[in-house]
Amino acid sequence: MRERWDAIVIGAGIGGLTAAAHLVHAGLRVLVLERSPHIGGTAYVYRRKGFAFPMGPLGFSHPVLVQNTLRALGVEKDLKFSRVHYRLRAFGFDMPLSLPFSELIKELSKSFPADAAGIEHFFRDIRRHLFKQGSGSNWSGFGQKPKLSASEYLQHLIKDWRLRRILGSIGTREPYSGLPILAAMWNLMSNEGIWFPEGGMDSFCEGIATAVVGKNERSGEIRLNQGVAKIRTDRRKVLGVILKDGTELDSSSVISNADYKTTFLHLIDPNSIPPEWYEAVSCARQTGSVFQVCLGVDAGKADLSVFKEASKLIYRKEGQKVSEIKDLDWKVQEIDPEALAGQELEVSLWGKDWEAISSDGRAALVIRAEAEYKHFARYRLGWRQRSPNYLEYKTRLARALIQEIDHLMPDLEKSILVMDVATPLTFEDQGGRSEGAVAG
Ligand SMILES: Cc1cc2nc3c(=O)[nH]c(=O)nc-3n(C[C@H](O)[C@H](O)[C@H](O)COP(=O)(O)OP(=O)(O)OC[C@H]3O[C@@H](n4cnc5c(N)ncnc54)[C@H](O)[C@@H]3O)c2cc1C
Incomplete structure (x- = not known):
């Protein structure tokens, strides 16, 4: 017999988990299907040699909304937030922004x-x-x-x-x-304000997940490594989903937390939605993505004083004339690493009040620059598969950013214990959003 659920949610990102938790709270049996081996989606936090690094958000807005959502769902976790302060270090200025x-x-x-x-x-x-x-x-x-x-x-x-x-x-x-x-x-x-949850960026998703799984037999279930291939429809009526392994599941309500391109262009039969929707989604442009260098540093060796007043810096190389400040041409085969380092960079001392990543004399730094998905797409061989020269190229770009940030934090290079580099391909495959788009 095929499994039948009151509702099926595709994706265990913040949105999918929240929707599922509300439905479970309303008394429905809900199944969440996630293709990755972890929950969180874009808000996932990954670990390297004891350091935690972000797959997406560095902070949240509207902490009261987050807190109220958790309370409404009966999650006991009482999240506390600390404000993330911003400074501008560019054009000869060092000024607060927030x-x-x-x-x-x-x-x-x-x-x-x-x-x-x-x-x-x-x-x-x-x-x-x-x-x-x-x-x-x-x-x-x-x-x-x-x-x-x-x-x-x-x-x-x-x-x-x-x-x-x-x-x-x-x-x-x-x-x-x-x-x-x-x-x-x-x-x-x-x-x-932008706020950081003191228990860590992943504590919100974990809290919501407990509300999905709940305590009684009418609760929901979250299944990882379960990619949905298609949403089953009969004309405009939803019947359920087909998993990548061919398994069919029944439900008359399917909620997709996959991004809108994935949902409308890949998961739904184009004949079951109005043609103008299909057209609009096909033509819509994704927002940009980022190139990210995460560094686990020895806080005893690194000079972190630049973050004394703000944990997030908007930085641009000094001494550039207005005529030299140009957007990068991402159409070239390879970006000049120096040119990338000359773009606006976002430098964060990530989760400075989060014990898990800033204790024992360690600190996590995140350097980001805007980046175009299409430029990196030619290194993509398949889901989580890259061509051999991808690693060398992204490392070369990362080194240039680190050298640039050395102007803010002398001897940064000597303090690095772990380096992890992400491109829009990483945000797409690990975070789960088409083209690694920052906004949905
Ligand atoms: C680099 C970056 C920086 C960001 N910075 C910030 C920030 O500072 N502040 C902020 O508020 N927001 C930020 N965002 C945006 C924020 O992360 C997202 O808005 C939020 O996490 C999206 O949550 P979501 O649940 O809507 O979608 P997602 O997190 O994208 O979740 C979608 C889920 O669906 C799963 N999925 C997709 N297709 C399938 C399928 N076929 N079968 C099963 N599962 C599937 C994916 O694996 C994923 O887990 C950032 C995003 C990025 C990429």
């Missing part, structure tokens, strides 16, 4: 006195936009043209090109988003 708007305005105006009025104006617009957003109005708050890009808007408002980048990207990049997203990003950075 300050309330009023303090940020003062700080930025000290560094850019000629643009003080523009800075005031910018944050006034951001505040008005956030207020209107909260009240459900679609008023844009940014002058007459709601469709104005952040770049166009700042071009009119701010004289100094460095400040346009700082305000427009919360970093050193050319503004890349629309204004509503920029307002939301500044709100997260300054008001809501």
Whole structure:
């Protein structure tokens, strides 16, 4: 007899586990199927020689929502969060970023006195936009043209090109988003904050998993190493799933936590969804991914003083002229490692208050640069399989980033105990999201 479940959830990432836990809490029998050997998906934390490194998030926003979710599901775990503070180390500045708007305005105006009025104006617009957003109005708050890009808007408002980048990207990049997203990003950075769970990044997923598995026979079950090949449908009705090994399972409710490309382009029969959905999903672009160097260091040898006021630094090599600051051309066969090291880098002392990774004189550092999936895709032979020169290439790139960060942390190289390098291919295969996309 085939197994029958009230609901089947594909994927044991944060989203899948949370959905499953709510359904179990409502009294349903729920099966979670995960193709990886672990839960967590993109929020998975992996271990190398005693160090823990992130497969995705370095922190969460909205800790109260996380806490309330756990409480609503009856999870006893009481997660505590500590704020992750950000600093900018670029363009000759060393300044805090994660300050309330009023303090940020003062700080930025000290560094850019000629643009003080523009800075005031910018944050006034951001505040008005956030207020209107909260009240459900679609008023844009940014002058007459709601469709104005952040770049166009700042071009009119701010004289100094460095400040346009700082305000427009919360970093050193050319503004890349629309204004509503920029307002939301500044709100997260300054008001809501980014937070790290003190029990470690994986404690949230573990907490939710306990709510799925529960204590009685009506609880759910999580099966690892169980990839779903297809969602079974009959016209537009869901019947269940087929696993990669051919096993068929029945359920009239299937919830996919796989990313939208995987779900709509691979798991569902195209005939069972409206053609315009299929078209829209095919054409939609994934967000970018990252190149990541994780370092387990001997804290006795490494100079960690650069993280005294903030555990996360937005860094760019000093002394670059505006004409030299260019985006990388990812279409070339191999990126010049120096050019990658000249891009904006995010340098984090990861989980500094998390005993598991920052005790016994050890510390975990994470260096990230934006990276394009397509550039690395030619090294991909299959799921978790790479061509032979992949390792040498990614190590060469990683070395250049480490040498660059040596400017912030002298003698960094001598303190390294473990190095692990991830590319968009890693985020795709180990985290589980198409093209290793940072956002879904
Ligand atoms: C490099 C990087 C940095 C990030 N940084 C941050 C951050 O700082 N802060 C933040 O809030 N967010 C961050 N994010 C985003 C955050 O990690 C994700 O939004 C969140 O973890 C996504 O959870 P999810 O459950 O929606 O999906 P996922 O975590 O992608 O889970 C999907 C799950 O489905 C499984 N799956 C897929 N297909 C199948 C199948 N056919 N059969 C069975 N299982 C399947 C996958 O293996 C995976 O476990 C980052 C992401 C990345 C990649």
